[in-house]
Amino acid sequence: MSGTMVASWNPEEVLPLSFYERETTLVAKELLGHYLFHRHPEGMVAGRIVETEAYLGQNDPACHSCRGITPRCKSMFGTAGRIYVYIIYGMYYCFNITTDMPEVPAAVLIRALEPVEGIEIMRKRRGKNKLRDLCSGPGKLATAMGFDKTFDGQSLLTGPVGVSPGKLSPEERIITAPRIGISKAVDWPLRFYLAGNQFVSKK
DNA sequence: GATTGGATCGCCT
DNA sequence: GGCGATCCAATCG
Numbered sequence: 001m002s003g004t005m006v007a008s009w010n011p012e013e014v015l016p017l018s019f020y021e022r023e024t025t026l027v028a029k030e031l032l033g034h035y036l037f038h039r040h041p042e043g044m045v046a047g048r049i050v051e052t053e054a055y056l057g058q059n060d061p062a063c064h065s066c067r068g069i070t071p072r073c074k075s076m077f078g079t080a081g082r083i084y085v086y087i088i089y090g091m092y093y094c095f096n097i098t099t100d101m102p103e104v105p106a107a108v109l110i111r112a113l114e115p116v117e118g119i120e121i122m123r124k125r126r127g128k129n130k131l132r133d134l135c136s137g138p139g140k141l142a143t144a145m146g147f148d149k150t151f152d153g154q155s156l157l158t159g160p161v162g163v164s165p166g167k168l169s170p171e172e173r174i175i176t177a178p179r180i181g182i183s184k185a186v187d188w189p190l191r192f193y194l195a196g197n198q199f200v201s202k203k
Numbered sequence: 204g205a206t207t208g209g210a211t212c213g214c215c216t
Numbered sequence: 217g218g219c220g221a222t223c224c225a226a227t228c229g
Contacts, residue, residue, distance in 0.1 A: 053210070062210070072225060089211050090223030096210085109210055139211045181210050201211095 009035040014162040020080035024099040024106040028054035033168040039160040047113025051193035051200045057106040061184035065105035075153045076105035085152040092139030095147045114199040137201040
């Protein structure tokens with residue numbers, strides 16, 4: 001046995017509804033270190049979550065649900081632990097996880113993953129070779145993971161996409177910072193990422 | 204029906 | 217660091 005600690009994860013075990021059905025900021029922080037996977041006919045792809053952002057619902061001016069329910073953001077309304085996917089800039093998808101109690105239309109944007117499985121599939125989908133270029137941004141990881149609008153509304157507890165438990169190593173620290181790319185509530189500290197991690201989207 | 208802007212990325216300088 | 221791509225969705229009328 002070598003002394004190397006190999007990160008392990010098990011797609012048969014997924015985070016329960018009670019994990020997601022809590023205040024969104026807490027869920028966004030605690031998602032760091034867990035494993036997002038997609039069981040696809042082409043093969044399993046998975047990554048370790050290293051960067052997230054919280055979108056708090058109707059009192060958050062940057063959240064799509066802040067002006068009430070629309071066709072785009074309807075998935076944030078209702079049960080937690082489901083997928084919210086929307087199209088951004090006409091060309092990319094953003095993958096979110098719905099959170100909090102059913103009456104709170106909130107979600108966590110997954111902004112970056114460390115690729116851990118199905119890396120050749122990711123390379124093919126992205127047309128990029130370097131590990132750091134595969135999932136280091138919300139649009140990139142959606143492409144690499146094979147997510148599109150058809151996943152909108154699906155459950156993370158029963159379907160081909162889910163989150164499996166992982167751990168932070170003792171030396172890993174969480175950085176809190178303002179969210180990226182928004183024009184409202186620009187200084188709200190709702191972005192979370194692992195300090196020094198090479199797979200986060202921006203320093 | 205028209206207008207406007209966007210939770211991004213990649214290429215260019 | 218700057219900017220164009222590209223088109224959907226929300227808003228206004």
